[in-house]
Amino acid sequence: MKNLVRKLDSVDFLKMDRRTFMKAVGALGATVFLNTYKTEIVSALELEETKLIWLHGSECTGCSISLLNAGNPDIAQALTKLNVNLAYHETLLAQQGIFVDGKLANTSELNSEILLEELIEEGNYILVVEGSIPNGPNGSGKYLMLGNRTFKEILGAAAKNANAIVAVGACAAYGGITSADSDVAKDTDYRGVAFSKKDSKGGMLQELGIDKPVINIPGCPAHPDWVLLTLGAVILGKINIPEDLPDVLDQYGRPKVFYPPDHTVHENCPRRGFYDRGEFDDQVGGEKCLWKLGCKAPYAHADCAIRKWNGSVSMCTQAGGPCIACVEPDFPDMARPLYVEAEDKGVLLGANIDTISKVAVGAAAVTAGVHAVRRMKGE
Amino acid sequence: MVNVTVDPLTRIEGHLRVSTEVNADGVITDAQSSSVIFRGFERILQNQDPRDAGLLTQRICGVCPISHCLTATNALDQLYGVEDQVPKDALVMRNILQGLNFIASHATNIYVLWGPDLANPDYKKVLATLGDTGDAVWKELAGRFAPIGYKIDGVAVPAGTSNMAAIPAKKTLHEAIALIGGRMPGPVTPYPGGYTYKANVGDVVKLSSYYLKVMDFVSNYTLKVPFDTWIENTYQASSPQKAVNFVVEHLQSLVDKSLASNDFSREAGWGDAELFAAFGSELVGETLLGLPASLKLDNIGGYKDPSKICFVSYGGFYGAKDGYDSASPEGERVLTSGVVGGNLEYQKFDPSKITESVAHAFYDDSKGDLHPSKGETIPFTDPEKISYTGGSESRYTWDKAPRYDGIPGEVGPLARMLAAKEPLVTGVAQALNEKEYSAANVYTRVLARIQETAVVAYNLLNWVTNDYDPTGRISVPIDLSAAKNSQGMGLWEAPRGALGHWVSCDGSGKVANYQAVVPTTWNVSPRDAAGVPGPLEQALIGSKINAVQNILGVDYTNPLGIFHTGRSYDPCISCAVHTTDLTGKNAPVTLRIV
Numbered sequence: 021m022k023n024l025v026r027k028l029d030s031v032d033f034l035k036m037d038r039r040t041f042m043k044a045v046g047a048l049g050a051t052v053f054l055n056t057y058k059t060e061i062v063s064a065l066e067l068e069e070t071k072l073i074w075l076h077g078s079e080c081t082g083c084s085i086s087l088l089n090a091g092n093p094d095i096a097q098a099l100t101k102l103n104v105n106l107a108y109h110e111t112l113l114a115q116q117g118i119f120v121d122g123k124l125a126n127t128s129e130l131n132s133e134i135l136l137e138e139l140i141e142e143g144n145y146i147l148v149v150e151g152s153i154p155n156g157p158n159g160s161g162k163y164l165m166l167g168n169r170t171f172k173e174i175l176g177a178a179a180k181n182a183n184a185i186v187a188v189g190a191c192a193a194y195g196g197i198t199s200a201d202s203d204v205a206k207d208t209d210y211r212g213v214a215f216s217k218k219d220s221k222g223g224m225l226q227e228l229g230i231d232k233p234v235i236n237i238p239g240c241p242a243h244p245d246w247v248l249l250t251l252g253a254v255i256l257g258k259i260n261i262p263e264d265l266p267d268v269l270d271q272y273g274r275p276k277v278f279y280p281p282d283h284t285v286h287e288n289c290p291r292r293g294f295y296d297r298g299e300f301d302d303q304v305g306g307e308k309c310l311w312k313l314g315c316k317a318p319y320a321h322a323d324c325a326i327r328k329w330n331g332s333v334s335m336c337t338q339a340g341g342p343c344i345a346c347v348e349p350d351f352p353d354m355a356r357p358l359y360v361e362a363e364d365k366g367v368l369l370g371a372n373i374d375t376i377s378k379v380a381v382g383a384a385a386v387t388a389g390v391h392a393v394r395r396m397k398g399e
Numbered sequence: 400m401v402n403v404t405v406d407p408l409t410r411i412e413g414h415l416r417v418s419t420e421v422n423a424d425g426v427i428t429d430a431q432s433s434s435v436i437f438r439g440f441e442r443i444l445q446n447q448d449p450r451d452a453g454l455l456t457q458r459i460c461g462v463c464p465i466s467h468c469l470t471a472t473n474a475l476d477q478l479y480g481v482e483d484q485v486p487k488d489a490l491v492m493r494n495i496l497q498g499l500n501f502i503a504s505h506a507t508n509i510y511v512l513w514g515p516d517l518a519n520p521d522y523k524k525v526l527a528t529l530g531d532t533g534d535a536v537w538k539e540l541a542g543r544f545a546p547i548g549y550k551i552d553g554v555a556v557p558a559g560t561s562n563m564a565a566i567p568a569k570k571t572l573h574e575a576i577a578l579i580g581g582r583m584p585g586p587v588t589p590y591p592g593g594y595t596y597k598a599n600v601g602d603v604v605k606l607s608s609y610y611l612k613v614m615d616f617v618s619n620y621t622l623k624v625p626f627d628t629w630i631e632n633t634y635q636a637s638s639p640q641k642a643v644n645f646v647v648e649h650l651q652s653l654v655d656k657s658l659a660s661n662d663f664s665r666e667a668g669w670g671d672a673e674l675f676a677a678f679g680s681e682l683v684g685e686t687l688l689g690l691p692a693s694l695k696l697d698n699i700g701g702y703k704d705p706s707k708i709c710f711v712s713y714g715g716f717y718g719a720k721d722g723y724d725s726a727s728p729e730g731e732r733v734l735t736s737g738v739v740g741g742n743l744e745y746q747k748f749d750p751s752k753i754t755e756s757v758a759h760a761f762y763d764d765s766k767g768d769l770h771p772s773k774g775e776t777i778p779f780t781d782p783e784k785i786s787y788t789g790g791s792e793s794r795y796t797w798d799k800a801p802r803y804d805g806i807p808g809e810v811g812p813l814a815r816m817l818a819a820k821e822p823l824v825t826g827v828a829q830a831l832n833e834k835e836y837s838a839a840n841v842y843t844r845v846l847a848r849i850q851e852t853a854v855v856a857y858n859l860l861n862w863v864t865n866d867y868d869p870t871g872r873i874s875v876p877i878d879l880s881a882a883k884n885s886q887g888m889g890l891w892e893a894p895r896g897a898l899g900h901w902v903s904c905d906g907s908g909k910v911a912n913y914q915a916v917v918p919t920t921w922n923v924s925p926r927d928a929a930g931v932p933g934p935l936e937q938a939l940i941g942s943k944i945n946a947v948q949n950i951l952g953v954d955y956t957n958p959l960g961i962f963h964t965g966r967s968y969d970p971c972i973s974c975a976v977h978t979t980d981l982t983g984k985n986a987p988v989t990l991r992i993v
Contacts, residue, residue, distance in 0.1 A: 076414070079461075080412070080458060080459060080460045080462070080464075080973045081412045081413070081973065082458070082460075082461020082462075084461075085461050085462060086461070086584055088566055088570065089570050089573045089574075089583070094567065094570070095566065096566070105548065106547065107548065110407060110410075111410060111412070112410070112511065112546060112547060113409055113410070113546060113547075114545075114549045116408055116409045117405060117406045117407050117409075118403075118405060118958065120401060120402070120404075120956055121401055122402065122404075122788075125955065129520075129550050129553075130520070130956075130957060132407065154436075154437070157779070158780065158782055160782035162782045163436065163438075163785075164435065164436045164437075165435045165436075165785075165787065166406065166407045168788070196458075197440075197443070197455065200455075201443065202439060202442035202443040204442045204778065205439070205442075207439070207778065208437065208438065208439045240585060241461060241584050304590045304593065304594075305594065305596070305597055305873040329577050330570075330573050330574045330576070330577030330582055330583055331574045331577075333574050334580075334581050335581060336582060336585075336587045337581075338581065339577075339580055339582075339586070339587055339595065340581075340588060340595030340597075341454070341581050341586075341587020342587070344454060344587075352458075356448070356451060357447065357451055358450065358454055358455075359448065359450045360448065
């Protein structure tokens, strides 16, 4: 364990491959892990306060609620240990916008609009965005206005002075549910911060002509560990922005360590054994593989099945619901219909799931056979 | 006249703007509440598999996703014609899931959203005029309820102990939800015909231990009377009068003990509920208990004209009186449905009496007021038409104006406790009404939320330990073709109030129309076609804007009366502006009213 800790001291975990990372965090617990990180830095210099501005666009507050569910570390621990000043967060702060005869009133101790203005002016903060940004109607952004300004404008101002930008949740990352196909989607024209669905040129920053790197932490909601560990890495200087980003993020701006390109929820699904044996539930309430009930876990690049949710208590497929691939840039459209199996859409290379699982079983048998032969040979 | 606008009203879910006109005495004479966001939500369900509604509508709101999921599931049970076949244990599981969410959501409002206003700097100033007693009360208010990162006059105020302790308590509740729901937010287990997860004996034991952990929080922070004693003497009291007497006697004994020593700490028996119940109200605190002062929260956020307001509950939690029945919204639900008039007169709830007006919202309204099942949502797409500064005659919100029998309705814990005739809340409301206060006000709204948390917690234990049978059946199969040309209505209660989903399918079994009417739409609704303001607007008009009835004079820059009143409804704007349904191209739907 001691060696592992020492090793971690000198390793940037966002640069780790997923297996090493999982092993490290699994062995130590995330709190110890973060502590270990901090020790190294603090020994050199006292960790300076980091200001965080957390903006809420078109959202359901689910990602903030999820963040408050963080276990290791919990939110209070994380803020303290990382010396984070959560300077602006609409759901938690004391302040609110106050206007008297149209003019900003009181001070930043009570007025959130003045507070935000001052914080942006001072600069030197990390910007977190939760929720998407409407560009509609007609490019005006007026489908969301706060303090009589469009959210589009507020985001632009906050993004310009930010040291780093993190988009939390499916909506902020890619538009999420607000960008789902519908007959009003064209009018609302919802955007993620840096992306619009899979389009890396369709984000709101691009629309505003702001060229800044953005880290996406998608999910509906985002897992609190993904958020806190990423913020931790940024705050502790474990990744340099923008130099390190091409290495640690995938093509959709997600940290590969949490959203591994070569790993899906399916691989460690608690029901995986049933899949391998070709046993599927066709009614809810059973315990077998949910593929035929529409599970999209084979397309969801996330570590949910290892990390699990809410203190590692459970996860969607464990509780009998299909994975809806909420971490993917084209969620929810790619997962709809949610309860219909996906093979008709030509996914899984167009192969039939029954065939695949037979192949999987066959491959396992062959591997076992090889081992058996080796054992016999005394290798 | 001075315009005082709060925008954004933070510490709520979503984005709300409140604009008021205030006279020289600091009394609000006009108000508009504006939901400032348009998302276009249920339109994404159109032409889709109706079963998606459970998981997708819960994305309307991350604070109460379970309510949307269950309301949708109720509508889908009906759509597939299995509403009378859902197995008992599935209904119990749904109750447990919803109950845990109620407690977590209420605790969040009480401690993290509404509560921090008790540490407003003006209370410090007011209480400072009351000598040692005032200082002692301020110490408790700020010490328990201050938000994080808070400063008064440049001096940092540590985050309140109750506020901070509530966050891990909520986390514990969410772990319990995840255990039987997969994760929270975003649980996956409700499904038409039943439930996807069959909790085993081990899960039941874990649920019980989560429950005990949460009750530790309650007994350490919220309520210093033993929980069972409280329930026996309030929720289970034989009359409203008896419930009120019990509480007043309990508070009186605390006051008698503490007034001399000025010790209002938890150690001296003052839980957060006791502290609020005594010091929050003029009637209870000053008139009945003889306290030297109170926050007078029963003087603000009330209704001036009882004929223009009612309290609506669709009924929440499947009941067990004559066996569990998922089919009936009226009958045997644990929190019964009902409509209570402005003067506390009771009526039976009739869902066909709900209409929605968009006369003051940014939607086309050429067809006048419509029942939700026939509602239209055609948003303005001209940016010039979206303005929040045009006053009460203008269009100023994305929120529609639901009305019950033509009258604005308040929904939420207070409406539910009144409709269910919960003795304590009913008794306090009646007492206030008799003394010329509005029965509904900031004090009763928060008191009802506290009491409902206790009521739900009491029932929750029963569902977990008595009603749920781990060997029982958890779902019945549904026939997907039954959705063809079928309709469903789901009526349910979210923590914030009455929630209804309406679904209808076409001949191919795809969604032709999906409509949701949600709690905050009722509470923060704008004026209707007749110009009658919505509940929050009515509650603001006539209220004083500053602390303790403007005792320090008028200060337009710290309109605490608006903060308190707005947050007392626990608004959820993501829910309120969800928007729905057809663009007029689909035929109106015939509802099956059960």
